[in-house]
Amino acid sequence: MVSAVHHRTATVDGHDVFYREAGDPKAPAVVLLHGFPTSSHMFRHLIPALADRYHVIAPDHIGFGLSAMPAPRDFPYTFDALADVTSGLLKQLGIDRFAMYVQDYGAPIGWRLALQAPDHITAIITQNGNAYEEGFVKPFWDGVFAYAKAPGPDTEAAMRGALTPESVRWQYTHGVADPTLVSPDNWVLDQALLDRPGNDEIQLRLFRDYSTNVDLYPRVHQYFRDSQVPLLAVWGANDEIFGPDGATAFSQDLPDAEIHLLEAGHFALESHLQTVTEHIRGFLARVLA
Template identity: 40%
Template sequence: MKNKFIKIDDLSLFYREAGEHNEETILLLHGNPTSSHMYKELMGLLQDKYHVIAPDYPGYGFSDRPTTSEYEYSFENITNTVNQFIDALGLKNFYLFIQDYGGPVGFRIATKRPELIKGLIIQNANVYAEGFGEWAMEIGGYIQNNDLEKLSAYKKHLVTLEGLKEQYVTGAKDVSLIDPSSYYLDYAFLQRPGVEELFLTLFDNYGTNFEKYEEWQNYLKTHQPRTLVVWGTNDKFFSKPGGEAYTKDLKDVELHFFDGGHFMLEEYTPEVAQLIKKFISK
């Protein structure tokens, strides 16, 4: 696997790349509060058959972290940056793997540039109202009731080591399979000057995604991309009904639910890799 940097609008974006360029391509968009690191093991299991690429968003992982005055930390703008990344690498037709924050970024790309998408692989990324889990409902309640004190306390907890660990271990079937280096690396990235502010700025922008749900659902109805759903059923952000909801709009969708949490790849990477290989080979 190669670890690379590329210049996009004067920003240095880090990305991982493996496999041969003449094979099927999979673009993997990471969630929050992690980076392309979450896909490292999966990419290792896929590189024998596919060309796999996973970038770090601005402010995340090893990519540049401009201040909020230098870069707009919104899902719309991060999508613009990822679109430029796609063009800079000359990607024309690929499978899109999305998780968590990768969902709103990926669906913005898919709706604007449907010709790029050969198929979707969705892991705990929601575009339906029925997919909100316990933690998502808690956050929504604070916002709806304008309880800024509780919302602020919740956000501060999210960026602590314990708060990051909770996102990995909650809902896991076997916590001993969760690699502590994953959340310790996330925490180390968050400790760099200014990064916590960037993290929370994008977190506050998440509400802009809800108004897009109808548009993204229409994309699914209209374009009918082949879709593989792999989902941790114990996810406190995105619950199992969110994964099941894709059957409402898609005719060619394959669902697989795992006894895991938000970062279920920590436990089930080999199983997911096999499902992806079968999915693409059909």
């Protein structure tokens, strides 16, 4: 039996936050945190695959998906602010203990949640969700860090290039042995949302803030060492944004981390849904038992 997925909206600090929800609210909670340039849409197949056993919540970050997109003058587009909204949503839903799945931007948001309340995190699944400098693949990140350090016309051009249809599609198809497994709905939807008037400035603000995530890494590593939180890294090894060294690096601070490298790209759920799901279900059954 396939679990029903509900599509809901809550108001957090005056902003509408769209989220997908499935499963028994009394079951252990699993929070799914998406990355750039997508939304909770990336979890559309994973949610029902987990909801028979878990209470699954997948929000759209502010400025993404179907959540509110306030102008930058009305919302500080930083990773701190995105994490605060996520924390506010979970409090409103009464979720104070949860496992989290983090991917891309979802990782620095998730790390902030863990640092705010370490005891709230029961387990971590990271799918190309970085926490170590070893994970950054060049030349992709050279442009991001140059722009964060010195925003201006010269450095901004490369960042605007990341918002184009070619770049968005590349994130989905690069490193995938059989690109026909990846639905074009992904990049068509993402591009339509990126092309909304004003969304480019939102994304540029977050690019400029990205270096704050790296500054946070020493605290994140200390959290790992102190908590020894159960962690599963199930990682697209062909990703040229966050490479496989980012997955194996978790074992530096979490010796018992479970690490699986897949012949997949940045969005491994699109080509390896069944494999990722099996790893997650096995992992959670062991660590949340």
